[in-house]
Amino acid sequence: MRDMEDFWVFGYGSLMWKPGFAFEERQIARAYGYRRSLCIRSWVHRGTREKPGLVLGLDRGGSCKGVAFRVSKAEREAVIAYLRERELVTNVYLERFAQARLADGRWVRTLIYVADPTHEQFERPSSPEEAADIVASAVGASGDNLDYVRNTVTHMRELGIRDHWLESVLHHADGLTSRVSGR
Structure with a gap:
């Protein structure tokens, strides 16, 4: 039975629109047991140790x-190696399997x-609001934390995926930056 041999990878952030690996099929899916969250302090890409940002x-x-x-x-081992290099840099993520x-x-x-x-x-x-306060002012080597959240929400909407909590963070962060800039 083919399904028993299939290898699937689940993406919930940038992996959704920028996987960086070869695949044979792509589908919108829902994974169970976990929820998307801005729960990772970013010390390099979207913030610094002194002023960390938040990533998904x-x-x-x-x-x-x-x-x-x-x-x-045929691509399974290469994809796993690529994902481990991409996702396990600081070991803040754990590799798991979940039903989707x-x-x-x-x-x-x-995976x-x-x-x-x-x-x-x-x-x-x-x-x-608390997340927006962090996101609105953090900047790292890959740019503004707010740009990361805005880009994520934009790409998710293009895929027909809504995340009301993340959209609320973006709304509040945009409000904070417009007050600071006087827009």
């Missing part, structure tokens, strides 16, 4: 709509990267 992770509980990619058996339901109704086992709540970079903001 999967936090425990609920479910998350994202994209599942089916990878060929594809848009066509199939259930598949997916996912979830936030490690015991890691020093893990932080769960209490509200969209």
Whole structure:
């Protein structure tokens, strides 16, 4: 049975629109047991140690709509190596498997990267306003934290994926930056 041999990867952030690996199939999917969250303190790409930003992770509980990619058996090991290099730089993410339901109704086992709540970079903001305060002013080597959140929300909407909490963070952060700039 082919489904038993299929290898799927679940993306919930930039992996959704910029996977960086070859795949044979891509579908909107919902992973269970985790939810998308701005729960990772970014010390390099979207902030600094002195003024960390926030980037996405999967936090425990609920479910998350994202994209599942089916990878060929021949590409499996190369894709895993690539993802480990991309996602496990500071070990703030844990490699796990989770069940996901594809848009066509199939259930598949997916490789996912979830936030490690015991890691020093893990932080769960209490509200969209608290997250927005952090996002609005953090800048790192890859640019403004606000641009990261805006880009994420824009790409998710293009895929037909809504995340009301993340959209609320963007709304509040945009409000903070427009007050500061006088717009």
